Amino acid sequence: MDPNNSFAFRKLLSIYNCIFLFTYLATQTVSQHPKFKSCEPKNCGAGPNISYPFWLPQEQESFCGYPNFMLNCSDKGAVLAISNDVYIIKNISYANNSLLVANAAVYEESCPTPLHNINLDRTPFTISPGYTNISFFYNCTSKPKDNYSLYNLSCATNSTHYSFVGFHLEEIEMRSNYSLNSCHDFANAPIHTCEDIGSLLGENYREVLKMGFLMNWTAHNCSTCERSGGRCGFENNEFICFCRDRPRPKSCDAGTSLNVGRKVAIGLGASIGTLVIMLIAFFFWYRRKKRQYESIFSRSIKSVPSSKAHTEKRSSYNGAHLFSYEELEEATNNFDKTRELGDGGFGTVYYGKLPDGLEVAVKRLYENNYKRLEQFLNEVDILTPLRHQNLVLLHGCTSRDSRELLLVYQYIPNGTLADHLHGERAMPGALPWSTRMNIAVETACALAFLHASDIVHRDVKTSNILLDNNFCVKVADFGLSRLFPTDVTHVSTAPQGTPGYVDPEYHQCYQLTDKSDVYSFGVVLIELISSMPAVDISRHRHEINLSTMAINKIQSNSLNELVDPSLGFESDYAARKMIRAVAELAFQCLQNAKELRPSMEKVLEILKEIQSRDYNAEKAVDINSPSDDVGLLKSGPIPPSPDTVTVTWISTSSTPHASV
Template sequence: MHLLNLIKSIFFIILYNNVDPSFSLQHYRGSQYEACIFNTSTTCGKSSFKISYPFWGNGRPEYCGHPGFNLSCHRSNLKIKIMSRMYNVLSINYNTSTLRIVSEGFSQGECPQPGHLLYNTTLDLDLFNYTSNVRNASLYYDCPELKHLGGAPFSFDCKGSYLNRLSFLVITDSWEHELGDICGIKLYVPVFRNAYEDLVFHPSSRIGDVLKRGFEVKWVIDQGQCQDCYISGGCCGYNMSLGQSICFCQSGSYPTVCPQLIAQTPSKGMNLEAKVGIGVGAAAGLLFIMITVFVFVRSKKDYHSSSPLPSQKIPPSLPTILEEKSSYFGAQLFSYMELQQATNGFDPCKELGKGGFGTVYHGILDDGREVAVKRLYEKQDKQVVQFMNELEILTRLDHKHLVKLYGCTIRSSPELVLVYEYVPNGTLADHLHGHKAKLRSLPWPIRLRIAIETASALVYLHSSDIIHRDVKTKNILLDINCSVKVADFGLSRLFPLDVSHVSTTPQGSPGYVDPEYQQCYQLTNKSDVYSFGVVLAEIISGKPAVDRNRNRQEINLSHLAINRILKRDWSGFIDPKLKVKKNCKVREQVIAVADLSFKCLQATSETRPCMEQVLQSLKNIQGEESVKDVVVYDVSNNATAVFNGSDYPISSLNGNDNQVCENIDEFI
């Protein structure tokens, strides 16, 4: 349709120029030229701006600019809307095609003004890209006092506003584990690189000054034709019906450039029919040329559609990897625009959670499928390799308790994105100690089933020579039947078959990381066993893995579990919502799982069971003869031991905890 409309336009332009140069349409098109060529400045408040293509608005007609570059003046600030968000325009540089803007909420400093909503900065990447002068920063608001974070992020407060607790500005995500779970709000905000450096090296600099300076974006719409138009004496505009730029000239409007002015003399021997014949012939010739060009361009486009990512969007060392893997991954390819639309422009309101390398959003595809869209934070070598690692892993896995991969964006995508099945019932963390726990507590049979299903997924991974490395309750998703889907392979690594461990920089989530791995960089499948031991402790206690409100020795749930299981102090460990006083069988199963958790939490990997043994023990606990069949461990004789990173001796079963519930009130 676009080609047809273009041909029609060219046809009538040629007829018009050959038949009747004085036709009244010329005057109309000339007026468009005048409206755009002379209306090139605007004043907003005390500031004046030069306005030319692709911008329009604030008195400049719409056809003089691109639809995505509408400017308006409000309260003495020139503004532009990008992805439904308003930004103040600070400067426009036509030589570099760059725009300096600042979010409305931060135009006065680090504390958002009343009435301004807080939102992440999201660009329409078909129109804009960040420049190399920009770094991504994270703002954490509504945080508690954290004295142990001295010398860490830049802190500030917003007293007198609704964000009346401590806040932080950081550049890297290394503080996500410290701040992500305890601060009320987290935002991603781009800032100028040199502004942040001023903050680092000049103590007198203020965070508000960094944010008020805004950030720089480059508009990326194709303006090659516009340069030719300007050279030919015209000015660029936009044809809404064709969806492309157009050249306005004194003699009318043309697709690309203004025609050369040739002195016209009366044509005595050329009548109207001859002129029409020339015009029709020229139009027919152009029609043939346009069809030829169209077919050529389409064939080139189809050829390039198989290339995964444009070379300028990814590190130069990776195109070969991408080309090799794309041929056998078998994952569905999505356009970036499709996923933008599915998530409403990656709306923060659709955010499901954050993983080690990206943020996950809820989306609805054109075919009606609900999906979880994982968008990586930045395009860096490490993250692109991680993306390909995750893609390779997920496409070859098939287990009912692992989240399924639907596809990814590769071809011509400005960002790296994975598309998963959507699991609608939140995470296990939500149900144990999050917002869903306040509505309804998970009964013990469901908690035990969740433990078994999670263990079965990890057994499958280990049998496939894959270590998850980020096992935690936030990565255990639940469907409407509370059935498990283990998610987020953002930290997964394939480990070689010919070695027993992998040496790598420790990663993972605080409270779940294997102490042996943390100290010695020795990664084995027993690292997942340790993390799963923490998950079992959460299932039993309903407590989070890390809680800074607990006493110092028990901030980590693993420490608390070890201490309480050693002392058989169940009253400070077992979730009172389980009501074990009223149910002997539940009590027996909970204690058995607690002892299994203790075994998983041993400090050295050699003394921990493997996941196959853990799974079998859980199945035995769930069965009719649970207490008789399962091997549980009594360490009550070591009640005075203090957790110091050493393994605890495991003695034979002590029958006291597993007698019929005779003195249950004393027990808990």
């Protein structure tokens, strides 16, 4: 190990030991009684806090609440079971002993209607004043002649039986001379009484029921215990106050509260001391690393008199041509705002023209700091030795002694793939499927080349895929890239990247592999198919992330709803076959577990095979075949990997710029 790195490692290890010791002592100082700890308020996701008299069996012990107040967590939040129905907890007011609930049945997709009357007998709950019942009638052999305050339930009605909803059972029978005995089932549901409830019900009874209704409960008052610093519970059929040191009948006494306060103060002091030590240690580590990087950079650049631009231009850093600041300032017309091409993750990009007529894109990095220098070095180190027809070319950079750190790239005139799919250059039909297929192949080729060179891009997205006038690909923006060793499987890093493209496994364990690029490329493939952005908050909340939306569409055999209509999916046989195959490949790339994703080399191989297939011959075979195999997604789920691995899905993402 390098002596400097070894020294830094030993220092960091010492700091970690100190932090651990302080944290352990602070924890021991403010030790808590197990039952006090067990009854800490919990919640189900973003829902209300759950505490006495309620309790969650998955998170808390039964003594934290009353037996009849048990709640459960579901995908819709906390729920309460009453009789044969389940009610979603929308809000809890512990001050007023009330909770707002809605019948979970009305959230069902097929026919959202309550099936039973709410029965609060032998429960601690009552419905608050100000609510009235609406009645649901099911499977009636006839319907009332007078439709006063009646609304049809089309989802529960067929050619022989009727279902409807309305107010006031007695009034329905009296006004319409109608016998409710003709209905097989009926159920009442409480709703809030307001002037326009009738019109609301007619427009959308489901939304009216989703508003819920208020219930009150009866239980032992908890305020005295809570004010004394305790947590309420119910054990051995009696109320009990769990204090930090031990359980008590009603409240935690003053002596204990004082003792606990003293302990908390000691623990807080220890925590603040730990924080100060961490900040001091980080400050010295930061300064040392900054000097180390500056020293490395200085030694790597030949000694150049900064006042002589022609001498600086003849110099180089790691093979990259060194430009003078003045030369690039002139090329960009003093970094004129009208020449801005876009904002990258670490700087603004400008159009420039050198004295010899060469058009360039000049990236001007943001504020001068250690992180900026690190990204500058990273991009130069990675791009300088790389030469590939689908990677943007780095012409050079300025020296560290220059007024600003600038990177000079080849200028790509036709914008980014994002511009053409859903940006300012997007036009229906302007980017046919054959062109999109070629873009996919060339992008995969560039990424496979990077991975073969032990480089992970880390920020693959359509705004980093540049297009020339012939729509040939140039992959750009290596500010986040990292060289990864060949003898390890991952490199731990801080979370970086662009929302909508980031490997979900990377967010969970902060482990970086080449499969992170594969996941991001899967999102790019879906963008090519759909012409939709990776993230769009105007879409339905379950479809804000394009990857989630695509997975749902593919798994439900609804690919046609995802495809850009201008691609001829319904009319062009070859396009339809290729789009289906690319969607299958994207599905494989978007697997949550990185082990189930193909390598970039395999992705490239599959894309080339899809592109080169003779679809005219296949079409002739399909016409003569009794079954059309183009129904790949309609006949069953797509195999989620090249080896047709069966996967159980678990639902679980820099700013774009125009040139580099």
